[in-house]
Amino acid sequence: MKYDVCIVGTGAGASGVAHTLVNAGKKVLMLERGGFLKEKDFSKDEVAYCKRDIITPKMEECYHTIEDKEEGKWVKTPTYVNESSFFNGNIVGGSSNVMSGYFHRMKPDDFRLKSRYGAIEGANVEDWVMNYDELEPYYEKVERLIGVSGEVTPYKHHEPRSTKDFPYPALEEHPITKLIDKSCKTLGYVPYKTPRAILSKPKEERNNCYYSNYCGSYPCISGAKGSARASLLQPALKTGNLTIITHAFVKKLVEKKSKVTEAIYIDTQTREKHSIKATLFIVAGQAVESSRLLLNSKSKNFPNGLANNSGQVGKNLLFSAGGVGSGQIDADVMNMKDLMIEGKFVNRSLCDWYFTDEMKGGVVDFLFEHANPISKAAKQRWDGNNLVWGKELQDRIFTKFTTKKQLNFEIFNDWLPTDNCFVSVDEKYKDIYDVPVANIRIGAHKHDLEVGEFLAKKAEKVLEEMGAKEVYSSVSSYPPANLQAGGCRFGNNPKSSVLNKYCQAHEVENLFVTDGSFMPTGGSVTYTWTIYANSFRVGDYIVKHQEKWFS
Amino acid sequence: MTRRVFILAAIGAGTAWSLLPQKAKTHITVKPFKVMAAVQEVLFPKGLQAPSALEFGATNYLLMVSTHSSFMKSDLNFLTFGADLFINEVPNFFKMSPDEKEEALRDFVDDNSKGENWVSLLLFYTLEALLSDPIYAGNRNESGWTWINHHTGQPQPKIKWADPV
Numbered sequence: 001m002k003y004d005v006c007i008v009g010t011g012a013g014a015s016g017v018a019h020t021l022v023n024a025g026k027k028v029l030m031l032e033r034g035g036f037l038k039e040k041d042f043s044k045d046e047v048a049y050c051k052r053d054i055i056t057p058k059m060e061e062c063y064h065t066i067e068d069k070e071e072g073k074w075v076k077t078p079t080y081v082n083e084s085s086f087f088n089g090n091i092v093g094g095s096s097n098v099m100s101g102y103f104h105r106m107k108p109d110d111f112r113l114k115s116r117y118g119a120i121e122g123a124n125v126e127d128w129v130m131n132y133d134e135l136e137p138y139y140e141k142v143e144r145l146i147g148v149s150g151e152v153t154p155y156k157h158h159e160p161r162s163t164k165d166f167p168y169p170a171l172e173e174h175p176i177t178k179l180i181d182k183s184c185k186t187l188g189y190v191p192y193k194t195p196r197a198i199l200s201k202p203k204e205e206r207n208n209c210y211y212s213n214y215c216g217s218y219p220c221i222s223g224a225k226g227s228a229r230a231s232l233l234q235p236a237l238k239t240g241n242l243t244i245i246t247h248a249f250v251k252k253l254v255e256k257k258s259k260v261t262e263a264i265y266i267d268t269q270t271r272e273k274h275s276i277k278a279t280l281f282i283v284a285g286q287a288v289e290s291s292r293l294l295l296n297s298k299s300k301n302f303p304n305g306l307a308n309n310s311g312q313v314g315k316n317l318l319f320s321a322g323g324v325g326s327g328q329i330d331a332d333v334m335n336m337k338d339l340m341i342e343g344k345f346v347n348r349s350l351c352d353w354y355f356t357d358e359m360k361g362g363v364v365d366f367l368f369e370h371a372n373p374i375s376k377a378a379k380q381r382w383d384g385n386n387l388v389w390g391k392e393l394q395d396r397i398f399t400k401f402t403t404k405k406q407l408n409f410e411i412f413n414d415w416l417p418t419d420n421c422f423v424s425v426d427e428k429y430k431d432i433y434d435v436p437v438a439n440i441r442i443g444a445h446k447h448d449l450e451v452g453e454f455l456a457k458k459a460e461k462v463l464e465e466m467g468a469k470e471v472y473s474s475v476s477s478y479p480p481a482n483l484q485a486g487g488c489r490f491g492n493n494p495k496s497s498v499l500n501k502y503c504q505a506h507e508v509e510n511l512f513v514t515d516g517s518f519m520p521t522g523g524s525v526t527y528t529w530t531i532y533a534n535s536f537r538v539g540d541y542i543v544k545h546q547e548k549w550f551s
Numbered sequence: 552m553t554r555r556v557f558i559l560a561a562i563g564a565g566t567a568w569s570l571l572p573q574k575a576k577t578h579i580t581v582k583p584f585k586v587m588a589a590v591q592e593v594l595f596p597k598g599l600q601a602p603s604a605l606e607f608g609a610t611n612y613l614l615m616v617s618t619h620s621s622f623m624k625s626d627l628n629f630l631t632f633g634a635d636l637f638i639n640e641v642p643n644f645f646k647m648s649p650d651e652k653e654e655a656l657r658d659f660v661d662d663n664s665k666g667e668n669w670v671s672l673l674l675f676y677t678l679e680a681l682l683s684d685p686i687y688a689g690n691r692n693e694s695g696w697t698w699i700n701h702h703t704g705q706p707q708p709k710i711k712w713a714d715p716v
Contacts, residue, residue, distance in 0.1 A: 041713070044704025047683045048713035052621035055713070059623075083623060214704025221706060342702060373682040373701050381674050387660060387667055389594040389674055390653065394601045397678075401699035 003029040003243075004550060006263050006278035008250045008293065011094020012531045013515030014284035015228035015236075019145075020539025022241040024546075029276060030233075031248040031265055033057070033285075034090035039230070042221050044214040046372050049098070056087035061268070062249075062431035064288065067441040076439055078429065086288060086440060086481040091219075092244060093229025095286065095482060096528060100216035101197035101225055102349075102365050103148050104525035105139050107159045108132035109355060113414070113521050117360055123416040123445050124316055126520045129492055129501045136162055138533035143167050146226035146532055147203050150195030150347075157354040168200045171209060174344040176407065179334060180366060183465035184350070189458075194347040194365060197226035197528070206230055211343030213371045228532075248274070251435045253281060253297040253306055259510050260306070266433050279549050280542070284515040284535070287317060287484035291423035291517065292438035294488070294498075305425075307488075307505035312498045314423035317440070318486035318522040319479035321448035322362065322411035325456055326369070327468025330404040339405055342371070346407070353458060354524060362413030362451060362524035364459040369406035376400060407468060409459045411452050411475065413524045416445040421479075423487050444477035452476075485516030485527050502541045503534070510549055514538050583634035584610060589645055590637070591677050593652050594670070602694040604677055612680030612689030621712060626672060633669025684708050 004026040007014045014030060022028050034055060048054045059080035066086070067076045079085055089095035109116045111128040119125060140162050142148065149168035152161065170193060177191075184191040198215070199208045206223035215225070223230045236242045248265040255261065260281040265274050283290045291314040297306035305313050329339060346367050353361035369376065380396040381388055388396065415421070420443025425436035452475035463471045491497025494506035503518045505511040514535045516527045523530065542549075591604035604610070617627045638644060641655045659666040680689030682696065686708050690696060696703060 037713070043706050043708035043713065045684055045686075045708035045713060047616070047679065047687060048708065048711070051679065052712070054621060058620070212704045213702070218704070371704065373696070373699070373703075374679050377678045377682055378675050381671065381678065387671055387674070389656075389670070390596060391598060393674075394595070394598045398601070398699060401701060 001277075003027050003276065003278040005029070005280045005282060006031065006276050007282040007284060008263065009094060009284040009286065009290075009515065010092045010228065010233060010244065011089070011284065011286060011515065012096045012228050012528050013286075013535050014094070014282065015096075015232040016532050016535025017282055017284075017512070017514050017539040017542070018242065019232040019236050020536055020543060022236045022239050024543045026241060026550075028242050029278065030242065030244045031250050031263065031276070032090075032092050032244060032246045033249050033268070034092070034246065036092040036244065036246045037219065038234075039221050039223055042219040044212060044218055046374050049219075050217050050372055051374065053085065055089055055091050055098070056085050057090060059083070059085070060432070062087075062433075062437060063429075064437055065426065065429050065439040067439055069443065074441065076426070076429070084481070086438075086484075088286065088482045091229075092246065093219075093227040093233060096227040097219040097225075097229060098217050099197070099225070099227075099482075099526075099528055100367075101528075102526055103150075103195045103197045103529045104349070104351075104363060105159050106132070106135075106523035106525060106530055107157060107354060110521065110523040111135075113360060116355075120416060120445070120447055123418050123447070125416065126489070126491065128520060129490055132159065135530070135533050135537060136160065138536045139529065141536050142529055142532045146197055146231045147199045147206070147224075148195050148197055148226070148529075149200040151193050153190070153192045155190040155192060155351060157351055166195060168203075171196055171198060171200045171345050171347065172211065174341055174346055174368070175338040176329065176334065176368075177346060177348055179466050180346070180348045180462065183462050186465055187461055189350055189352055189462065192349040192351045194349045196345065196347060199224040199226075204235070213343035216370060217372075249433060250285070250293060251296065251433055253283075253293065253511070255297065255299045255302060255306055255508065258301060258508055260508060271433075280510050280512070282512045282514055283517075284513065286515055287487045287517045288423050288438050288440055290513055290515055291317070291487035292425060292436075294513075295423070295425045296435055302507075307498055307507045307511060309507060310495050310498065312489060312496065314487050315419075316417035316486045316489055316520065317421045317423055318417060318484070318516075318519060319415045319421075319442075320483035320522065320524075320526065321413045321415040321444065321477075322452045323456060323473060323475035324408060324410055325459055325463070325471070325473030326406050326408045327463035327466070327471040328404050329407050329466070329468055332469075333467045350455075350459060350462070353455060359447075359451060360414055360524065362411060362455050364455055365410045365412070366459075366462075367408055367410070369408050373401070407463065407466075409463070409473075411455045411459065411473075412526065413448060413451040413455060415479070415522055416448055417486060417521065418443060418445050420444075442479050444479070449475055449477055483526060485519040485522045485531075488513045488517035489520045490518040491520065503538045512538060512542070580631070582638075583631040584614060586634040586638045586644070587613065587630065587673055589652075590634075590656065590670070590673060593649070593656055594674050595677050595681065596649075601698050602681075602691070604680075606691065607681055607694050608689045608691045609677045609680040612683070612687055613676055615688045616676075616679075619712065626676075629669065629672060630676070633665065633673070636665065637669070686711055
């Protein structure tokens with residue numbers, strides 16, 4: 001059978017376009033590397049979801065190499081050596097299943113960063129080839145279909161909205177928000193109410209949030225979290241136009257006469273090889289794996305990888321720059337009964353310095369330390385460099401859990417695109433299917449650290465004003481593995497970009513890439529909302545111009 | 552028979568092996584787990600309210616999870632390697648008084664970076680046993696969660712390893 005469309009991946013970037021095409025009557029096949037787990041299968045099992053490779057490939061099966069600078073030289077280290085995986089949520093719905101759903105739109109000037117601030121030496125900043133107004137209708141569509149809860153907070157950098165309010169009211173808040181708001185007011189900051197991709201009210205077959213206190217890193221049992229699976233794929237399956245094949249690792253796209261003709265995948269349970277034929281092919285396997293697939297899909301016409309005669313595939317990979325900080329809140333700061341309330345959200349951000357006169361800034365999100373007890377207790381076994389055990393350790397753990405809570409902040413600022421952050425493949429490092437794994441060079445621009453430090457100081461002031469103890473922050477150039485974009489930039493020039501404005505490969509007319517790979521810059525926010533919105537946009541483009549491929 | 556003697560006897564006699572899947576049994580030798588059980592009791596002793604490692608099932612947990620395919624093989628190898636190294640250095644550890652055991656373990660950590668890494672890893676898995684869902688044979692009767700008044704997320708797992716197959 002030949003499908004109309006074959007999509008590699010089932011996450012946010014894959015599912016917006018899939019949902020649109022399925023509803024336009026196209027027969028769509030999606031290939032997912034992992035399994036299909038649904039609400040009834042999930043639980044709040046810290047060991048399974050947070051401590052082991054259960055919903056990511058086992059390191060023995062597949063890994064990455066991380067290329068970092070050591071003593072002036074770039075050195076590749078396989079991820080199984082330091083046990084730090086760069087895979088995220090390999091199940092139907094992808095990493096959107098396990099996101100926290102802190103949702104921010106990009107701002108109009110994020111689409112024209114080079115025009116606003118000029119070039120930065122050592123960085124490859126480029127303006128986008130679309131503007132905010134072109135994406136706004138799709139940001140709004142995400143609010144409705146994925147479900148975004150919140151309350152619009154006016155502040156000076158707020159992006160224009162085509163609707164007044166969010167379709168779902170704000171989620172219930174923890175009492176500490178009152179203290180945050182008060183402290184921000186004293187400091188002259190505007191506390192921004194963080195929108196969340198979590199339903200505060202039921203929507204069709206999805207229930208509202210039940211405040212489990214175990215949200216981020218876990219799939220959602222009620223369907224409230226706006227995963228691609230719950231919000232788009234499960235409804236799309238009901239049309240009868242969508243087929244999902246699980247445990248399917250796509251190793252190669254086959255090209256003939258500058259068109260993709262088939263996708264070759266391995267069933268990871270049987271190790272058997274299969275082929276899928278389709279008219280259109282869409283790649284959305286998260287940025288690193290999408291670039292890897294194109295680089296490994298070599299042919300006579302594309303000796304350096306599919307759609308890569310420009311040499312741009314894998315280049316200008318983006319993560320999110322920034323860092324984390326924290327302060328201890330105890331009975332001296334607020335009453336214990338209120339402090340120990342569980343499950344309610346903090347949902348406060350600072351966006352006052354998203355743009356400054358001198359530089360692009362970013363966002364600070366406040367949140368309580370995750371409830372996961374194993375992670376919290378394990379940190380207590382170290383007192384500085386000293387290993388602590390016995391009664392001393394027990395006292396530390398008991399105090400940690402029963403007398404205080406840790407309020408954290410996370411800083412998000414632009415990860416500048418540079419020549420030292422990219423995906424490549426290397427025949428020396430292969431997975432168990434004999435396919436070269438992705439090498440990720442993780443060089444960061446020093447400007448990213450300067451911006452992160454600037455924001456950390458602003459955020460620390462809030463914690464200090466609140467009366468928090470042991471206020472601390474750490475800005476790092478090590479990339480967060482779950483926030484990936486770039487690698488297949490869109491642009492008007494086929495020599496300097498992989499995709500055109502509609503995320504169609506310049507060189508291969510029936511190939512699109514619809515995860516975060518297209519982004520030339522990432523904005524200072526988590527990517528998911530933008531990835532969803534762009535995926536819907538590309539879906540509309542394909543439907544509108546379908547006679548180009550489907551005659 | 553005290554509970555301590557019981558659990559060590561159980562490991563020796565094979566009762567605890569009933570926790571393991573059949574195919575996993577051949578990969579494990581008992582002696583290092585006896586050593587680890589004795590060390591875990593020093594790392595996490597009976598407190599005024601805290602359950603001891605023996606009481607909450609620290610070693611039973613380790614036996615169960617370390618044979619599952621998701622457990623890092625390098626961690627299992629290092630745990631057993633460290634146990635062998637430790638008991639070779641302190642052959643009479645089982646017969647020592649609590650104070651002597653504490654001192655022997657501290658000396659082992661201070662004298663040897665491998666010693667510190669081993670105790671740190673064993674302590675990590677001891678805490679994992681204390682605070683993981685009881686489905687994995689640790690945190691017996693939710694004694695770990697009860698001790699620190701922790702309310703776990705709902706629903707709790709009905710199957711191990713989130714594997715519906």
